[in-house]
Amino acid sequence: MAGADDSSTAATPSRHADATQPPGPLSGFLVLDVSRVLAGPYATMVLADLGAEVIKIERPGAGDDSRSFGPFLHGSSGYFASVNRGKKSVTLDLASEGGRDTFIALARQADILVENFRPEVMDRLRLGWDDLREINPRLIYASCSGFGQTGDYARRPAYDIVVQAMGGLLGITGEEGGGPVRVGVSLGDLSAALFLVVGILAAALQRESTGRGQTVDVAMLDSVVALLENAIVRNDLESKTPGPLGTRHPSIAPFQAFAAQDGYMVVGAGNDRLWQRLCAVLQEDGLAADPRFATNAGRNDHHAELEERLSRVFITRPKTEWLMMLEQAGIPCGPVNGVDDVVVDPQVRSRDMLVSVTDSEGNTFRVASSPVRLSEQGIRPRGWVAGLGEHTVEVLTQRLGLDGETVEALRRQAAV
Secondary structure, eight states: OOSTTOOOOOOOOOSSOGGGSOOOTTTTOEEEEOOOSSHHHHHHHHHHHTTOEEEEEEOTTTOOGGGGOSOEETTEEHHHHHHOTTOEEEEOOTTSHHHHHHHHHHHHHOSEEEEOSOTTHHHHTTOSHHHHTTTOTTOEEEEEESSOSSSTTTTOOOOHHHHHHHTTHHHHSSSTTSOOOOOSSOHHHHHHHHHHHHHHHHHHHHHHHHOOOOEEEEEHHHHHHHTTTHHHHHHHHSSSOOOOOTTSOSSSSSEEEEEETTEEEEEEOOSHHHHHHHHHHHTOHHHHHOGGGSSHHHHHHTHHHHHHHHHHHHTTSOHHHHHHHHHHTTOOEEEOOOHHHHTTOHHHHHTTOEEEEEETTSOEEEEEOOOOOOSSSOOOOOOEEOOTTTTHHHHHHHTTOOOHHHHHHHHHTTOO
């Protein structure tokens, strides 16, 4: 495997035959990924799924921090595999002159650069926006950080748990009257990653008319705040701060989880017509006739009494029976699935939402696929995960035209 510890500098064909991959909408775009762990790598994985060539720049000998995150299969990280499929790995020490010069040579060719260091780190390396736009005016320079490139908190470090807390998610998640609960996925990182992709694509579209690149600045905290949707409006218009409500919706009822005989399910009667259908399924005439529950506003005002009465009914049958009856009546509903249920769900499988990827050691991981479906161009995620530095020699010789002697010199300097 070519990489920081491989003494061979001969250019060998990649084991990943991109020629067999159908072209995606971003085919022809070159992305330099200088990010690590989650937010940046997730964004560049989305770009790779859409057809871009993504070159992941990693530290020689160490690589992305997430290569050391579990779970592991024969020493290889499943965490890393789940957000880094379809990318090439090149090791460069950006703090060295040789590594920096090599990176600049790649940046001359790049369409997009993605980084998620704290502000000013890339500037200190002399690889910031002002440095690189001089050599590549068309470059789209996308930065994702905890708090953005400006503001009082800009230089603070952040993890997902920090921005979920500061952005209000922990304050509205959990059981009513209980303590704060983290959302079960890293929503701060993932929302920032998706907003970063939106910004990158907008900048790429604008570049078509202006010929110029620009910066994209996305903060994890901003992204979490953007997801608060009606919580901000409720805070503005109501006399109390929104708090955790368990599974129920703050303004629609019934719209929550209920316990059946053999597990939990969710029911969403989002309007008065669906409420009447639900009453018919439950065969509870008293519910339908109760003036307290006649309108959605009334059901919200009396949600505690409504929840108690519905809970007494739903617990009398298995969830499979309830779900069958509710689906036949056209009432939105579903089981509360564990991840083990999700991966065998027939709808998930029919949509090809699971994909197997294989790393350089032959380890195979099953991960989530891309949810995007386009009618004109199929999107098929590349099913490989690069080993650390696997593509260093290939990229430096084929993209930059360096000969074996030059690559070996860079290796001796620990620049690659």
